[in-house]
Amino acid sequence: MRELMLGNKAIARGLFEAGVCFVSSYPGTPSTEITEEAAKFDEIYCEWAPNEKVAMESAFGASLAGRRAFCGQKHVGLNVAADPLFTMSYTGVNAGLVVVVADDAGMHSSQNEQDSRHYAIAAKVPMLEPSDSAEALEFTKLAYEISEMFDTPVIIKMCTRIAHSQSLVETHERIDVKKTYEKNIPKYVMMPGNAKKRHPIVEERTRNLIDYAEKTPLNREEIFSDKVGIITSSTCYQYVKEVFGDSVSVLKLGMVNPLPPELIKNFAAKVKKLFVVEELDDVIESFVKSLGIAVEGKNILPNIDEFSQNLIAKSFGKLVDSGKLTVDGNLADKLTNSLKTDNCELTTDIPPRPPVMCAGCPHRGLFYTLKKNKCTVLGDIGCYTLGAVPPLGAIEMTLCMGASIGATHGFNKMLGKESENKTVGVIGDSTFVHSGMTGLANVAYNQSNSTIIILDNSITGMTGHQQNPTTGFNIKGDPAGKINLEALVKAMGIERVKVVDPYNLKECDEVLKEELKAAEPSVIISRRPCALLKYVKHNPPLKVNSEKCIGCKSCMKIGCPAISMKDGKAVVDSTQCVGCNVCSQLCPKKAFE
Amino acid sequence: MKTKNIIIVGVGGQGSLLASKILGHLLLSQGYDVKVSEVHGMSQRGGSVITYVRFGDKVYSPVVDKGEADFIVSFEILETARWLDYLKPDGQIVTNTQQIDPMPVITGAAKYPENLVEKMKAKNFKVDAMNCLELAKKAGSQKAVNIVLLGRLSHYFDIPEEAWQKSLEANVPPKFLELNKKAFELGKIAEG
Known part of the structure; x- marks a missing residue:
């Protein structure tokens, strides 16, 4: 059946069709929907793990047990899971093991835009890169074959534009794959004596994978011209085709590690001028140069941000315009026309x-x-990072998952009394379990006088409401184990643990002052479920009594999108207000009714 | 057929994902190659959001670039103005006139520009503007703004009414179907 499918859903469909039995992931945009969609198949056991490292290790265990397994994450998630990945490359797999990493060039929802292809090179594992949903589905199935054929984990690299675009796919039936587990200490126990013997096997595997890359239909030539040839992959392939159609030759790489030297040399020999079009780093370009082939790429295209058809047309248009590139008339016109910007706009400031x-x-x-x-x-990573934005402007640092606690510890250790009475680390419930617990262990063990606030909104919010170990529910919404944060924090050795309701400003203020004053580590749990959760009952929207309102703007200090000033008085947007009453606690005239 | 481009713009949480889902379903049923591209995550929290819908014989890029859109379908008038440079010179705007203040306006750091529809018309933009929120309320739910807009958009497509209805049925929960059909009809017959 042909249907329109999100790239991430197509990966999940591929997992189903490949006979995958086990999925463990931690949510992260733009990878989250793979696991959410996989969880809709009864044939696949799916779970949210506390973090990516645990997810990948769990998937490894499932592969060892003889069942095809999967783990998905965003680019920065692979940093967390890098430890098992690098050594899984040595042990290899039993049943197929595939890992998705979803990059976010353009940083639509991320703290950096690292290029995950470096991980495939460094860990010496194959990496496939689909360019639409149909390929996402097919490459996923093929990745399991490669994994089992070459005894290696396989990475599929997605990016925002493939993960979150819908295009047409063909679906097929599920196959059944089961292997038996056999004890094999030299293969699976990576202590020095065994690992020393596995490393040459990894190098031999890479040589075999290069032979495979030379012949696989994952990489294909589209020969239309002997003037210009472009090597590209992923969403860049789509932009290149959008701009050039069938007027240039293209080497489309579906397998980006290892790269095929002979295929590239042959392609280069067929064209007068060779380009590489790739987002972020010059991974393919450097490889082509290492073969002694003249190629252009990052000299005309940026190594920051995501690409688009206009960006590529303009970059080549400049070459044509300056006489550095000669192409046929129609194409030359199209490329140089892209340099003209005569788009209509309003002169109004937006x-x-x-x-x-x-x-x-x-x-x-x-x-x-x-x-x-x-x-x-x-601060830390989650919806609450928005606490850095005006008018609140409260957060002064955000680095990575869990860093709030480690950083608060180091900050207080160095500044002592100067900072201990006014510095706090804030971290969400899911982020705390992900990688904040170890930071708190350090606070408790090495005794910094730190105050940590766990923002417990009973869900993983930013990625679109995923359950986590503190919510009491699993990925399917069924009852599950529930970590008691108060008991956990106490068990770590933190004596002072307070719970506050963040809707109650007076209580928040009193407890915060008290805990900052205390001469020992403390944890405040700010607990109230996310207002967007379906089970959360809302109060009726508030109204401003315009006779009482004096226009002092006290209520504007909290940056609520439902409150604005009209004609000198506060007004509440009834379509947005959920009656939380935080604003009314700030009003000196009790004008909110 | 040369690829046609639609951008759907609005404020995160306004329901543009459902609109693009229905459009994708409809265009696929008409035999086109279709790509729909959306952004999830941080920007959805009340930020400015854009969804791309492309259809034709063969669609490559999943995104619409500046100067390429045949249609802007907009949930909010400031967002219409923000994404105007995506429109082709002869492109059509179908927009809600509703105003939602962005945070810089709420905090007083910026002003919400006035008379945006008039300003667009003065610049010869083809604007079809209506208060979709009122029409949605009339249909029974203020959440049906997206379907009112689709009803209006249906004017500009040579696609049978039946096909639109089928796509609504396929993507809207049965208990809200009547409400949404009414919203579609109100959008369709609205005075632009």
Whole structure:
């Protein structure tokens, strides 16, 4: 059946058709929907793991047991899972093991735009790169064959534009694959004596994979011209085809590690001028240059941000315009025309619309309290990173998952009393379990006088509401184990643990002051479920009594998208307000009714 | 057929994902190659969001670039203005006139520009503007803004009404189908 399918859903369909039995992942944009969609198949056991490292190790265990296994993550998630990945390359697999890494060039929802292809090279594992949903599905199935044929984990690299685009796919039936587990200490116990013997096997495997890459239909030539040849992959292939159609020759790489030297040499020999079009780093270009072939790429295209058809047309248009590249008349016109920018616009200034905390977001009251107390706030990864945005502007640092606690510890150790009474680390419930717990172990063990606030909104919010070990439910919404945060923190040796309701500003303020004053580590749990959760009951929207409102703008300090000023008075947007009452606690005239 | 491009713009949380899902389903049923591209995650939290819908004989790029859109379908008038440079010189705008203040306007750091529809018309943009929120409320739910817009958009497509109805049925939960059909009809007959 032909249907329109999201790239991530196509990966999940590929997992189903490949007979995959086990999926373990940690959510991260743009990879989350793979696991959510896989969980809709009863034939696949799916779970959210506490973090990517645990997910990958669990998938490895499932592969060892003889069942095809999968683990998906965003690019920065692979940093967390890099440890098992590098040594899984040595052990190899039993049943097929495939890993998706979804890059986010353009940083639509990420803290950096690292290029994950370096991981495939460094870990010496094959990497496939689909360019649409149909390929996402087919490459996933093929990845399991490669994994078992070459005894290696296989990485599939996605990017935002493939993961979150829908295109046509053909679906097929599921196959059944089961292998038996056999004890094999030299293969699976990676201590020095065994690992020394596995490393040459990895190198031999890479040589075999290069032979495979030379012949696989994953890599294909589209020969249309002897003037210009472009080597490309992934979404860049689509942009290249959009701009050039069938007027240039293309070497489309579906397998980006290892690269095929002979195929590239042959292709280069067929064209007068050779280019590489790739987003972010010059991975393919450097390889082509290492073969002694003249090629252009990053000299005309950027190594930052994502590409588009216009960007590619303009980059080549400049070459044509300056006489450095000669192409046929029609194409030359098309490319140089792209340099003209005569798009219509209004002359009016358009105010930006940055993302904001939703109306009724439980984080808002807590961040207001932190700002009011002039705290130095070291933040973390989640919706609450928006606490850095005006008018709250409370967060002063965000690095990576879990870093709030480690950084607060180091900050306080160095500045002592100067910072201990005003510095806090803030971290979400899911992020705390992901990699905050080890940071807190350090606070408890090495005794910094740190105050850590766990923002417990009972869900993994930013990625679109995934369950986690503190929510009491599993990926299917069924009851599951539930970590008791208070008991956990106490068991680590933190004596001072307080729970506050972030809708109650007075309580937040009192507890914060008390815990900052304390001469020992403390944890405040700010607990209230995300206002967008379906089970959360909302109060009726508030209204401003315009006779009472004096236009003092006290309620505007919390940056609620449902409140604005019209004709000198506050007004509430009833379509957004959920009646959380945080604003009314700030009103000196009790004008909110 | 040369590839046609639609961008759907609005404020995160307004329901553009359902609109693009219905459009994708409809265009596929008409035998086109279709690509729909959307952005998830951080920007959806009340930020400016854009969805791309492309259809034709063969579609390559999943995104629409500046100067390429045949249609802008917009949930909010400031967002219409923000993405205007994506429109082709003869492109058509179908927009809700609803205003949602962005945070810089709420905090007083910026002003919400006035008379945007008039300004667009003065620049010879082809604007079909209507208060979709009112029409959606009339249909029974303020959440049906997306379907009102689709009803309006259906004017500009040579696709049978039946096919639109089928795509609605396939993508809307049965208990909201009547409401959405009404919203579609109100959008379709609205005075632009």
